[in-house]
Amino acid sequence: MQKEIEVFKDSLKKANQKITHQRLKILQSFLNTEKHVSCDELYQMVRRQNPEIGYATVYRTLKLIQGAGLAREVDLGDKISRLEHEYGHKHHDHLICLECGKFLEVFDPEIEELQERLAKKQNFTPVRHKMDIFGYCQKCQEKERDGHK
């Protein structure tokens, strides 16, 4: 966490941006949750500790946190932009349940390798990717089965 804060400060300095009380509080709130928070959820969290911090500042700071490489957007199929920790977290993809909305984080080195090769074959230089598999989780399948008994 101390490390992330340093990364954030360095990123700000590089861009000639200021290290403010608000920005640090918002970063802290973000680091304090392991959930995939939406901007609004994070605002609510920040507000509990620091009611004086405004909505716009949270939005603006989230962009900075992303810019510093500390967060990445995840798309759970709804239209809301959610963020997960990026720094110190290994890359992963998602299995997302169409019924209950829950998701699993997964990683398959073979797939990653093939993705790399697939891109290269097209003379394309990959930087990042998103792989989201939508379907039904075990629980929701069981519920479905039981419902039809």
Add this chain to the structure above:
Amino acid sequence: MQKEIEVFKDSLKKANQKITHQRLKILQSFLNTEKHVSCDELYQMVRRQNPEIGYATVYRTLKLIQGAGLAREVDLGDKISRLEHEYGHKHHDHLICLECGKFLEVFDPEIEELQERLAKKQNFTPVRHKMDIFGYCQKCQEKERDGHK
């Protein structure tokens, strides 16, 4: 194309929805382009032939077209929802250029196979997936190189 229209009509009937002039015109406009259209772009296309059709109707009909399995959303990294033909079109994934926004459609059966296996391993039943690889296309890489000479 006739086939798609039948699929659409069947889907409407099943849901107790009506087959209207507007819906058919909008579907036709959608089928007439191979581009990945945004809702707004499609509205503009529809409007050329049928200026009396409203914005909301296009939006509503696009949901129905998706519901009928004739279109799927593609995410090119901007926040706009775009649609591509689904019916009679093989599944594919995208390589999307971060510089120029152009994209390639790609398909790798090995990856598809591994995705399936990955999901199963988690007792997850996959229905569909999205795999988007972001990076730099050949042209943009060349431009970059030339710029630094």
Add this chain to the structure above:
DNA sequence: TCTGAAATTGAAAATCATTTTCAATTATAC
């Protein structure tokens, strides 16, 4: 073919996430 209930329409207003504006405040290089 006619009728009526239910679905659909277009236009405008509403919504919702996100972004911008702007005057007041704050961080930081000197």
Add this chain to the structure above:
DNA sequence: GTATAATTGAAAATGATTTTCAATTTCAGA
């Protein structure tokens, strides 16, 4: 310390999408 350039919060603006609602249309059944 002080100047100045960046940042802030609140409110307004934006832009995509959705809803509202009175008028119109579809279509199943008579």
